[in-house]
Amino acid sequence: xxLLLRFFILTIVLTLIGCGHSNEPERKPPGILSAxxxxxxxxxDTTDAxxxxxxxxxxxxxxxxxxxxxRKASQLHFTLSPEPLKxxxxxxxxxxxxxxxxxYNDKEETPGVDVAAIQLSSPTYDYAVxxxxxxxxxxxxxxxxxxxxxxYGENWDGSHALKRAKEVSFQDLTELVTLTALLPKGLxxxxxxxxxxxxxxxxxxxxxxxxxxSGPAIIGVYSTSEGSANKRAPEKSDCRHxxxxxxxxxxxxxxxxxxxxxx
Numbered sequence: 001x002x003l004l005l006r007f008f009i010l011t012i013v014l015t016l017i018g019c020g021h022s023n024e025p026e027r028k029p030p031g032i033l034s035a036x037x038x039x040x041x042x043x044x045d046t047t048d049a050x051x052x053x054x055x056x057x058x059x060x061x062x063x064x065x066x067x068x069x070x071r072k073a074s075q076l077h078f079t080l081s082p083e084p085l086k087x088x089x090x091x092x093x094x095x096x097x098x099x100x101x102x103x104y105n106d107k108e109e110t111p112g113v114d115v116a117a118i119q120l121s122s123p124t125y126d127y128a129v130x131x132x133x134x135x136x137x138x139x140x141x142x143x144x145x146x147x148x149x150x151x152y153g154e155n156w157d158g159s160h161a162l163k164r165a166k167e168v169s170f171q172d173l174t175e176l177v178t179l180t181a182l183l184p185k186g187l188x189x190x191x192x193x194x195x196x197x198x199x200x201x202x203x204x205x206x207x208x209x210x211x212x213x214s215g216p217a218i219i220g221v222y223s224t225s226e227g228s229a230n231k232r233a234p235e236k237s238d239c240r241h242x243x244x245x246x247x248x249x250x251x252x253x254x255x256x257x258x259x260x261x262x263x
Contacts, residue, residue, distance in 0.1 A: 032082050033150070033163045038216065040133045041150045041163065041207060043084035044118075045092070047075040050161065052151040052206035053118065054218060055080075055132050061095075061118040062258065063205030064223055064249075065104040068116045073098050076118055082163040084152070093120040099261055101254055103178040112178045113186070114223040115254040116205075119263050135258070136210055136217025138173060138188055138250050145170040146193055147210055149222065149246070153203030161202065167193030168208070168246060176253060188220040188248040199246045200225060208248040220248025 040055035044063055051067035061078055068076065076095035081087040097119035105112035149166040168190040176186025188208060192198050199206060199222045208220035225243045 033165055035080055035082055038133065038150045038163075038165070038207075038209065039080065039131070042078050042080040043152050043161065043163070044205060045077040045079075045084070046071055047077075050152060050202045051204045052153070052202065052222070053078055054150075054205075054207045056135065056218070056258070057132055059120045059122070060258075060261075060263070061120060062207070062218070062221060063116050063118060064221055065100045065114045065116045066106070066111060066223070067205045068098050068118065069100060069104070069106055071098070073118070078118070078120060083161070085161050093122055095119065096121045097263065099263075101257055103180065105179055110177045111223060113176070113249055113253050113257075115221050115249050115258070117258050117261055133207060133209070134215070134217045135251050135255050136212075136219050137252065138185070138210075138219045139252075141170045141173070141188075141210075141219075143171060147190060147208055147219070148216075149190075149199045149203060149206055150209055151199060151203035151206030151222065153200045153206070166197040166199065166203075167195050168198055169193045171245070173250065174247075176249070183250075183253055186250050186253045187223075188250050190246045190248065191244065198225065198243050200243050219251050221254070223247050223249050 042053055044051040044053040044067060046067055051063055053061040053063035056062050073095040077092040079087060079092045081091050095118045098116060100116045101113040103113040147168050147170055149168055152161050152163055171189040171191050173185035174187045174189050176183040203222050206222045207218040209216045210219045225246045
């Protein structure tokens, strides 16, 4: 009886300790995200490539410029399914217009403001969305702050086309070279988070999410990455080992443009 009582007391103490406040941010659960989690983030099928896009209104998808450059609207299809390879065509919405940021440059070494907007033919989906991800700001970020990449890129286990959250770590705001100017804080640079993952193939165009008491907000659009492994042996690179740094086009570089599209 005494041993049982001690066990009961110890259980209560450990429970109270576990429920205490922590400075560590909440970790997203592993595995596939449901359609409701970050509901505006979807799979962008460009016919011959895989990208990610984010609904910022009922019919407007935000993505990367390099995902749509040289492609017609009729080639673009968007779905909110967390497992897009398992759904039918009825779960997809077709694009009717595409706009690439005027400061985008298709030269690989200087992509410029690598952002595009897509207008969809219909706001109706098999997965209902009642709210959309807002455009936030990268201001006030501190080195080491946890951020989230939500996309369909390669996962640490090699799987593709599954909607997942990858934790990354904010490093710095760096310069972005455009066609006509240099934006000192045009890129958000991130490193690996606690899970050891970072955005890669298929995550192009995906949002960089900043959590706040008022809800999640987009602070960048995934553009490119770099790492020693993928430069030396591209065929052997993967999310976990090949890529060490990710670059997102900072919101302040494109917010005014996308908010004033004449659609």
